[in-house]
Amino acid sequence: MNVGIIGSGTMGSGIAQVAATAGCKVKLYDTNKSALDKSRAALEKILTRLIEKGRIDTLEKERIEGNIAYVDQLKDFADANLTIEAIVENLEIKKKVFSELERYVSNDTIIASNTSSLSIASIASSLKIPERCIGIHFFNPAPLMKLVEVIPAIQTSEAVVNNCIQIISDWKKTVAVAKDTPGFIVNRVARPFYGESLRIYEEGIADFATIDRSLKELGGFRMGPFELMDFIGNDVNYTVTETVFTAFYFDPRYRPAFTQKRYAEAGYLGRKSGKGYYNYDENGKPIVDAPPQVNEALSETIYDRVLVMLINEAADALFLNIASAEDIDNAMTKGVNYPKGLLAWADEKGIEWCVNSLDALYEEYHEDRYRCSPLLRRMKRENQQFFAS
Ligand code: NAI
Numbered sequence: 001m002n003v004g005i006i007g008s009g010t011m012g013s014g015i016a017q018v019a020a021t022a023g024c025k026v027k028l029y030d031t032n033k034s035a036l037d038k039s040r041a042a043l044e045k046i047l048t049r050l051i052e053k054g055r056i057d058t059l060e061k062e063r064i065e066g067n068i069a070y071v072d073q074l075k076d077f078a079d080a081n082l083t084i085e086a087i088v089e090n091l092e093i094k095k096k097v098f099s100e101l102e103r104y105v106s107n108d109t110i111i112a113s114n115t116s117s118l119s120i121a122s123i124a125s126s127l128k129i130p131e132r133c134i135g136i137h138f139f140n141p142a143p144l145m146k147l148v149e150v151i152p153a154i155q156t157s158e159a160v161v162n163n164c165i166q167i168i169s170d171w172k173k174t175v176a177v178a179k180d181t182p183g184f185i186v187n188r189v190a191r192p193f194y195g196e197s198l199r200i201y202e203e204g205i206a207d208f209a210t211i212d213r214s215l216k217e218l219g220g221f222r223m224g225p226f227e228l229m230d231f232i233g234n235d236v237n238y239t240v241t242e243t244v245f246t247a248f249y250f251d252p253r254y255r256p257a258f259t260q261k262r263y264a265e266a267g268y269l270g271r272k273s274g275k276g277y278y279n280y281d282e283n284g285k286p287i288v289d290a291p292p293q294v295n296e297a298l299s300e301t302i303y304d305r306v307l308v309m310l311i312n313e314a315a316d317a318l319f320l321n322i323a324s325a326e327d328i329d330n331a332m333t334k335g336v337n338y339p340k341g342l343l344a345w346a347d348e349k350g351i352e353w354c355v356n357s358l359d360a361l362y363e364e365y366h367e368d369r370y371r372c373s374p375l376l377r378r379m380k381r382e383n384q385q386f387f388a389s
Contacts, residue, residue: 001167004029004080004105006097007087008039008070011114014142015084017043020067021143022171027071027080036070043068046143075104082167084136086114094118095126102127110160112136116187117243120153120180130155134164137184139335147335148173149184174334176327182247185323185331187240189342191254192309194237197225198257200302208277209288214299215306220339225306226277227286230270234263253313253369307345308357312373314342315354318386319375325386343386346376355380 003019005012008030016028016039030036047061056064069076074097077083083101085094098111105111112134113123124133135151148168152161161177168175178184183191197211206214212224229237238260245254263269263276270276271284278286314328323331329341346354358372379385 004077004083006085012086013039124153131157176331186335214302218303230276316373
C-alpha cells in the first residue's frame with residue numbers, strides 16, 4: 001500500500017515510521033527541505049537505538065528506512081492510496097494544501113488529516129470529493145502511543161471509514177472512532193484532569209505537589225496533573241483548553257484557569273523552559289523540595305473530586321454519542337495512559353457514588369461546571385452499569 005504523508009515534523013515523521021514499519025511504501029513531503037533532512041536523521045537515530053536495545057536487527061532497520069522516500073513535491077503522491085496531512089494547525093493553510101493535493105491523486109485516494117482541533121467537516125469542504133476525507137488522529141510520539149482516533153466528517157463515506165479502521169488496525173494501533181466534535185475523545189474527556197486540579201489549587205485546598213501525589217498514589221496515574229502540564233508545556237496545554245472552551249461555545253465546564261494562563265504568560269512553560277509548576281535541573285529532572293506532608297483525608301478528597309469530574313466528562317461524551325463506551329475507555333488508557341478506563345472506573349466506584357459526589361459539588365458551588373451528566377443520573381435511577389460485571 002502506498003501512503004503519502006504531508007509535513008515531516010514531529011507527527012508526520014512518527015506516522016511515517018509507523019506506516020513504514022507496517023510494510024507500507026511511504027512518501028514523506030515537506031515544503032521545508034531541512035525538515036526532511038531532520039526527519040531522516042531522527043529516524044536513523046531512533047532505529048539505531050532500537051538495534052542497541054535488541055528490539056530490531058540491521059535488516060529490519062534497512063527495511064523500514066527503505067520504505068520511506070523523502071519528496072519535495074506533492075505531485076509525487078500520484079500513486080498514493082492514502083494520504084495523511086500533519087502540517088501546521090491552520091485551517092486556511094490545510095484547505096489550500098488539500099485542494100492542491102486533490103489535483104494529483106486518483107479519485108479513490110483517501111485524504112486524511114491529523115489535526116487535533118480543527119473540524120474535519122471544514123477541512124473536507126475544500127475537496128471536490130469530500131466523501132474521501134477523514135480525521136486520523138495520532139498521539140505523540142506516534143510510534144509509541146497505541147491509540148489512533150478515527151474521525152469521520154459528516155461528508156465521509158462509510159467505505160472510507162471502514163477502510164481506515166482496517167488500515168490503522170493493520171498498523172497495530174487501537175482505533176477509537178469519534179464524532180467530529182471539539183477535542184474528539186481524548187482532548188475533551190481529559191480536560192478535568194488539568195482543570196479541576198488547577199481549580200483545587202486556586203481555592204487554596206492544596207499545593208501542586210500534594211495534588212500530584214494524591215492522583216498518583218490513590219489514582220495510579222503515572223504523572224500528576226501539574227507534572228504532566230509541565231511536561232506537555234503550559235503554553236500548549238493552555239491553548240488546547242482555550243480552543244476546546246471556545247469551540248464549546250464557552251461551556252463553563254471547560255473554562256481555562258488563570259493560574260495556567262499566568263504561568264504561560266510568564267514563560268513558566270514547564271520542563272522545556274526549566275521552570276513551570278516545578279523547577280527543573282539541566283537534565284530536565286524536577287528539583288523536588290521536601291516531600292509534602294501526607295494528609296490522607298485531603299488526598300482522598302482531591303482524588304475523588306478530580307476522578308468524578310473525569311468520569312462525568314466520559315459519561316457525557318457517551319450520552320452525546322461522541323464514541324462507544326469501549327472506545328471512550330480505550331482512548332483514555334491507550335491515548336493518555338490512564339490506569340483504567342473512566343467508565344469502568346465509574347462502575348467500580350458505583351454510579352450512585354458518582355451522582356452523589358457530583359451533586360455534592362454542585363450543592364457546594366452552584367456552578368454549571370459541576371452539573372451531573374443526565375446519563376449518570378438515569379443509570380443511577382435504573383440501577384445500571386456501563387459494562388456487565
Ligand atoms: P511540526 O511543527 O513539528 O511539523 C509541521 C511540519 O509541516 C513542518 O516540518 C513544516 O515545515 C511542515 N509544513 C508546514 N506547512 C506546510 C505546507 N504547506 N506543506 C507541507 N509542509 C508544511 O508540527 P506537529 O507537532 O508535527 O503537528 C502537525 C499536525 O499534527 C498539526 O495539525 C497538529 O495539530 C497535529 N497533532 C500534533 C500533536 C503533537 O503532540 N505535536 C499530536 C496530534 C496531532
